[in-house]
Amino acid sequence: MNVNHAAVLQQNLNLTITPKLIQSMHILQLSSADLVSYLHEQSSENPLLEVSWTENKSRRSKVKQAANNGNTAFVELTANEPDTLEMVLISQLRLTGLNNRSYNIAKFLAGSLNESGLLDISLEEAAYCLQVEVSEVAEALEALQALEPAGVAARTLQECLLIQLQRAEKADRLAEVLVSNHIHELGAGKWKHLAQILNVSLEQVKQSLAFIRTLNPRPGLAYRHERQVDLKPDATIQKKNDEYVIMLHEDGMPKVSLNTQVQKLCAESDCKETGDYARKRIQTATWLIQSLDQRRQTLYRVIEAITEEQQLFLDKGLSYLKPMNLKTIADRLELHQSTISRAIQNKVVQTPHGMFELKFFFATGLITADGEAASAERIKCRIRELVDAENKSKPLSDQLLTDTLTREGLQISRRTVMKYREEMQILSSRLRGAESVN
Structure with missing residues (x-):
């Protein structure tokens, strides 16, 4: 029997989720206050x-005092912000017992939820960002969806309702069929x-519908907290010499570097364990410093791109x-879109027309009669x-508002007008008319 030996070159793509990548993504989405903590x-x-701390002495003194007083003071210093989703x-x-790899994937997905608690990116996008298999993301998502509040991390409203129905103490089989197949x-x-x-x-259909209406289509809203109005902006967009310039505000941020003294002591030690420990900690610190620099660059580039896209708004105001x-x-x-999504989370910018969250600039729009788009805010x-300009004794109904906007070239429905009016907390025409009488 002849045995032929042949050298075979086989290429394997080993996809791994690195601690550096997880840390970088986490830092990118933090607010300035959360980043300091x-x-x-x-x-x-x-x-x-x-x-x-090189600046902001009052903050530095508080931090120093917290360090001197122990953990209690530090907790008090950083406990102003309520827990996020x-x-x-x-x-x-x-507490789930997930292995480290699955835990990191689930942690990434938890940071990719929108304010309603639904997952903003697809499994394929998450797998691409983390460089893992889609099946691994699906497994981590299943673990995340098993947490509280029920329905969290669903990808659609339908999935959100189904998760809650499947976990309901008194299951309604017909309700599950209706949501699954006839939503x-x-x-x-x-x-x-x-x-x-x-x-x-x-x-029976009406009873099941009544049960479905008890479910929460937006489970994340309970953890949505309004930002404090006295927060300083992360950046300012200002016009100078007919050109908009961007200034990142970092005066309240500490300077982060390697501790050379401790590094020197570790280097001089003859203990192997000390050397190994020092090398790992130096690597971790270096990653953090690099992630901070990447956060700064990404945030600047995103604000710069928003500035270029929203020139008319900056020049003329909200209606543009x-x-x-x-x-x-x-x-x-x-x-990647997920990078942009993380970059705009919890960030505020000062503009010539006031202070806005970066998320504000990502406005939905409607098509006008000439084929252009008009933002919801406009x-x-x-x-x-x-x-404001209506006859107070004869206020404009939603239909009259719709007709006016249609004549002005906006393709808009009465239901959308009513939705926008309610979002602005403007009373209906009937109630506005009653107010004018009183």
């Missing part, structure tokens, strides 16, 4: 990391049709806000103008 946590855990989920994830007919009010095709009574989505900025910067601004 995070840096102090890291410095307390890593003696090779030095966090020093991401923090609540991560605290639960620590569109249910939303359209075709209850008699549903009763016929499912061979149940109309009353341009509809824009994450893809617009992602394509301009050649970055339409709201126009509705406000019409209501």
Whole structure:
């Protein structure tokens, strides 16, 4: 028997999730206040990391006092902000017994939820960002969806409701069938049709619908907290010499560097364990410093791109806000949409027309008669103008507002006008008329 030996070159793509990548993504989405707290946590855990204050003396003295008084003072210093949905989920994830790899994926997904608690990116996008298999992301998502509040981390409203139905103490089998297979007919009010095709009574359909309405379509809203109005902006967009310039505000941020004294002591030690420990801590500190620099660059580039896209708003004001989505900025910067999403989280910018969250600039839009797009904020601004100018004894109904906007070239429905009016907390025409009488 002849045995032929041959050298075979096989290429394997080994996809790994690195601690550096996780840390970089986490730092990118932190607010300035949360970043300061995070840096102090890291410095307390890593003696090779030095966090020093070069400015903002009052803040520095508070930090120093907190360090002198122990953990209690530090907790009091950093306990002003309520827990976010991401923090609540991560605290639960620590108790699930997930392996480190799955935990990191689930942690990333927890940071990718929108304010409603739904997942903003697809499994494929998450796998691409983390350089892992889609099956691994799916497994981590399943673990995340098993946490509280029920329905969190769902990808659609339908999935959100199904998760809650499947976990309900008193399961409603018909409700689960309706949501699984007939959610569109249910939303359209075709209850008699549903009763016929499912061979149940109309009353049963209505009872199941009543049960569905007890579910929470936006489980994350309970953890949505309004930002304090006295927060300093992360950046300022200012016009100088007919050109807009961007200034990042870092005066309240500490200087982060390697502690050379501790590094020298470790280097002089003959103990192998000390040397290994020092090398790991130096690597961790270096990653952190690099992540901070990357955060700064990414934030600047994102604000710069927003500035270029929203020139009319900066020049003329709110009614000229341009509809824009994450893809617009992602394509301009050649970055992934999830990176843009994280960069704009918890960030505030000062403009010539006031202070706004970066998320504000990503406005949805409607098509005008000439084929252009008008932002929702621009339409709201126009509705406000019409209501302010109306005859108070004969206020404009939603239909009249719709007709006016349509004549002005906006393709808008009465239902959308009513939605925008309610979002601006403008009373209905009937109640506005009653107010004018009183």
